[in-house]
């Protein structure tokens with residue numbers, strides 16, 4: 619377990635904009651990555667962290683809702699509904715920026731766990747928002763792209 623360096627916008631934008639690749643091998647290296655993401659997220663006091671944010675272009679992310687720790691490998695949002703206006707959304711890769719973002723209130727997510735098992739689960743509210751934010755990272759999308767009235 620280790621705390622990794624979180625890459626930042628705008629200096630590392632080139633990497634942050636890349637589309638991450640699907641995970642096909644579920645091995646010890648994947649477990650190490652998941653553990654490091656968890657440690658790094660907690661250390662930075664974040665609500666979520668994607669592998670791309672530590673420079674690893676794999677479709678892996680973790681979310682911390684305060685109540686539970688979630689891990690997603692190859693996540694796909696298969697259904698979304700409702701609207702949730704997030705007053706102050708932020709990102710560990712974009713320090714000190716907080717903006718209003720509209721997110722779905724409910725999402726159905728297909729993903730794999732660290733062993734490669736296929737899962738599907740429904741998330742609402744804060745969890746839904748956090749998962750949407752992290753899934754965006756895997757496609758090179760940053761939350762500032764979703765701010766309606768860009769300054």
Ligand SMILES: [Zn+2]
Pocket residue numbers: 708709710711751755
């Ligand atoms: Zn982020």
